[in-house]
Amino acid sequence: MELLLVSHRGIATGMKAAVEMVMGPAASQITAMELTEEEGIENFGKRLEEYLTSWLTEGKRGLVFADLRGGTPYNQSEMILDRHGLKGRARVISGMNLPMIVDALFKEFDVTDMSEIAAITAAAREGIMCLDLEAAQGNSDDE
16 A cells, blocks of 8 residues: 655655654555645646656555645645546545554555545544543543
């Protein structure tokens, strides 16, 4: 499974570095691409399109994790996959976080199976919590 992280400056490379710290060599299957002010949207889109079309037309499948739903990296990824008919080879998931990427590293996903995509997003949501909030709601694991 190929993983591509797309984001605004600093997020994708930082996320990849965090995965490398936690998971070691398994992070080598991750590619990070970021939109910067210097590069601009048009050049970022061209670079992303070149990468996605070469990556996915080689018969590979993968997941694209974006930092922000509706942000340029997310929108460009969705448009490129749609324009080239590659939605059967990759899916874009927004709101990337460390637990979802680590989880995706060790599973083979069928990107056409929406229940598997839903499981990835559910696992990511389950990783979001505030211990004080859980304790206030009486859901603490310490009981």
